[in-house]
Amino acid sequence: MPRARRLRPLLPGLLACAAAVGVALAVHAALPALPAMTVAVLLGLFTANVPGLSAWSAGPGRAGLGFAGKHLMRSGIVVLGLKVSVVDVLGLGWPALLLITGVVLAAFAGTYGIGRLFRLPAPVPLLMATGFAICGASAIGAMAAVRRIKPQDTVLPVALVTLCGTLAIGVLPLVAVPLGLGAETFGAWAGASVHDVGQVVATAQTAGASALAVAVIVKLTRVLLLAPMVAAAGVHHRAGAAADGKLPPVVPLFVVGFLAAVVLRSTGWLSPGALEAAAVLQDLLLGMALFGLGSAVRVRHLLRTGTRSLLAALAAWALIAALGLGAAVVLVAGR
Numbered sequence: 001m002p003r004a005r006r007l008r009p010l011l012p013g014l015l016a017c018a019a020a021v022g023v024a025l026a027v028h029a030a031l032p033a034l035p036a037m038t039v040a041v042l043l044g045l046f047t048a049n050v051p052g053l054s055a056w057s058a059g060p061g062r063a064g065l066g067f068a069g070k071h072l073m074r075s076g077i078v079v080l081g082l083k084v085s086v087v088d089v090l091g092l093g094w095p096a097l098l099l100i101t102g103v104v105l106a107a108f109a110g111t112y113g114i115g116r117l118f119r120l121p122a123p124v125p126l127l128m129a130t131g132f133a134i135c136g137a138s139a140i141g142a143m144a145a146v147r148r149i150k151p152q153d154t155v156l157p158v159a160l161v162t163l164c165g166t167l168a169i170g171v172l173p174l175v176a177v178p179l180g181l182g183a184e185t186f187g188a189w190a191g192a193s194v195h196d197v198g199q200v201v202a203t204a205q206t207a208g209a210s211a212l213a214v215a216v217i218v219k220l221t222r223v224l225l226l227a228p229m230v231a232a233a234g235v236h237h238r239a240g241a242a243a244d245g246k247l248p249p250v251v252p253l254f255v256v257g258f259l260a261a262v263v264l265r266s267t268g269w270l271s272p273g274a275l276e277a278a279a280v281l282q283d284l285l286l287g288m289a290l291f292g293l294g295s296a297v298r299v300r301h302l303l304r305t306g307t308r309s310l311l312a313a314l315a316a317w318a319l320i321a322a323l324g325l326g327a328a329v330v331l332v333a334g335r
Contacts, residue, residue, distance in 0.1 A: 001198050004225075009063040009064070009115050010063050010064040010067050011064060011193065011285065012060050012061050012097065012293070013060075013061040013062065013063055013064020013065040013066070013141075014064040014068060014229070014288070015064070016047070016061055016064070016065070016291075017064065017065065017068045017287075017288035017291045017292055018284075018288060019071075020040055020043045020044070020047075020249075020288070020291040021036070021040060021284055021287035021288055021290040022290065023039070023043060024036040024037070024039035024040040024043060024287055024291075025190040025283065026285070026333045027039045030253075031107075032202070032205075033169060033202050033206075034166075034199070034202070035166075035169075035170075035196065035198030035199050035202050035247075036198060036200065036287060037065055037136075037137070037196055037198050037199075037216060037283075037286060037287060037290055038162055038198070039165050039304075040286075040287040040288075040291045040294065041137070041158065041159070041162045041290045041291070041293070041294040042095070043053070043294065044290065044291040044292065044293060044294020044295040044296075044297065045159070045295075045297050045299070047286045047291075047294070047295045048294065048295045048296060048298060048299075049297075049298065049299050050070060052216055052239045053174045054123075056096070056295075056297075057295045060248075061295070064293065064298075065296070066151060066290040066296075067292070068132055068288045068289050068292030069151050069154075069289055069290075069292035069293040070141075070145075070151050070289075070292075071287040071295065072285045072286075072288050072292070073137075073138065073141035073286065073289035073293075074141065074145060074252075074254035075237060075254070075285050076138060076282055076285035076286035077138050077141065077142055077252055077257075077258055077260050077261075078256075078257035078258050078261055079261065079278055079282040079285060080135075080138060080197075080223065080258065080261070080282055080286070081258040081259065081260070081261025081262040081264075081265065081272070082261045082264065082265045082279075082282070083220060083223070083259070083265070084223055084224050084261075084265060084266075084277060084281070085195070085219045085220075085262075085265050085266050085280070086142045086224070086262060086263075086266040087266055087268075088154075088217055088220070089217065089220065089221050089224055090202075091217075092217060092218075092221065092326040092331075095334060096158075096331050096334070097221065099217060099326065099327050099330060099331060100192060100222060100331075101225065102219045103192055103323050103324060103327045104116065104134060104225050104229075105133075106220055106323055107129075107133035107319065107320045107323055108129045108130070108132075108134075108229070109129070110210075110316065110319045110320075110323075111125070111128055111129040111132045111133060111240045111316040111319065111330025112125045112126060112128075112129035113125075113321070114312050114315050114316050115128050115129065115312055115316070117312075118309075118311060118312035118315075119311055120308065120309060121151045121153075121156075122335070123144075123147070123153045123154075124153075124156055124157055124309070126143065126233075127143055127144060127149065127153075127154060127157035128157045128160060128161070128311045128312070128313065128316060130142075130159070130229065130230075131157055131161035131195060131317075132161060132164070132195060132313075132316050132317070132320055133205075133222075133229075133247055133320070134223065134225060134226050134229060135196060135197060135219075135222060135223045135226060136162070136165055136194065136195035136196035136197075136199070137158045137162065137286075137289075137290055137293070138157055138162050138196075138212075138226075139163060139226055139229075140154055140157050140161065141154065141289065142226060142230045142252075142254070142255065143229075143230055143233060145252055145254065146233050146234040146252055146255075147233060147234075148152060148231050150294055151296070152294070154293060155293060155296050155297045156203035156297075156309060157201075158290070158293050158297075159294075160310070160313040161195050161313075161315065162196075162290075162316070163310075164195065164313050164316075164317040164319055165195040165196050165199040166188075166199065167317065168193070168199060168203055168317070168321070169194075169199055169202045170205050172186075172189065172190060172194070172203050172321075173195075173203065173206040173207070174188075176207065178188075179325075181328075182332070183207045183208050183210045183211040183331045184210055184211060184214050184332050185206060185328050185329060186204070186207045186211050187210065187211030187212060187213065187214035187215035187218070188212070188214050188215065188218050188321075188324075188327070188328035188331050189310045189321075189324050189325050189328035189331055190203040190204040190215040190324075191204065191214060191216065191217070191219040191324075191328075191332055192218050192219075192222070192323070192324035192325075192327045192328055192331075193321045193324025193325070194219070194324075195203070195325065197216075197219055197220075197223065200215050200216065200219045201215070201216065203215070204216070214332075218328075220329075221314075224262065225257075226258065226260050227255055227258055227262075230251075230252075230255055231251045234251055234252065234255075234324070242303075245253065245273075246275040246327065247293065259276060269290055282323075284309070
């Protein structure tokens with residue numbers, strides 16, 4: 001009974017999240033160029049800013065929406081690990097792995113510096129850098145959890161990384177032809193510079209199967225770097241928290257779960273059917289989480305820092321696109 005009492009306030013928000021994911025997946029099925037996760041964020045934004053729905057999302061639905069944005073995000077990150085095979089990543093070769101790692105570190109440092117240059121609020125540069133450099137909103141959720149950042153402070157970075165990732169889906173294929181990029185080079189560029197896994201797939205598939213294959217493995221190499229980056233942030237935060245006597249864990253449990261999932265995938269024990277089921281579960285968990293986060297975005301609040309935030313995000317996006325393009329040319333030339 002006590003457990004049922006605790007769950008009851010969560011149900012309205014969680015049911016809305018599940019329904020939103022269903023709509024997002026249906027939209028993606030009808031329009032494959034539009035990733036389901038992007039649609040989930042947009043539906044959350046719609047809910048937060050339409051009269052009537054906004055009152056519900058801030059009132060009766062808030063508990064479940066907040067639960068999804070925090071706890072289901074962490075669960076989704078764990079399942080995301082089942083997409084990453086260390087064997088496939090190592091197949092790129094050490095020079096390529098070092099090159100991709102260098103791109104991620106440079107993108108992280110550059111985006112953080114841009115955020116500070118534009119005087120964005122304290123947690124935003126760090127979260128933007130994590131999301132832009134590694135794997136979008138899921139990376140932002142992981143970093144926020146490690147650094148004990150409030151869920152409401154993740155809203156702006158998630159909105160920015162979703163906007164720029166969606167922009168990449170349209171822009172990168174348009175400029176690939178004038179740049180004279182082959183399919184594999186274009187795929188490597190998408191994998192090295194686009195933020196969310198779904199957005200990478202939507203971008204790369206426009207150039208065919210060979211581009212998509214390269215894009216996915218390069219992107220998943222970036223995803224694999226989520227664990228060490230977040231762990232390093234956790235160690236740094238732990239050192240800073242020592243003075244307060246409240247020491248957070250060096251590595252959060254969900255990051256350990258992510259690494260365990262990577263190891264499990266890398267053993268080759270899981271059947272294709274199990275991996276497909278895991279992919280569906282990941283979409284469900286992350287979609288619900290992103291809808292929950294999107295439902296906390298009030299456009300009038302975003303407009304207060306809107307111009308500076310948008311300019312910073314576009315500058316970071318251009319930086320990562322340039323870094324990714326350079327890496328893609330070198331990577332494919334060296335194969």
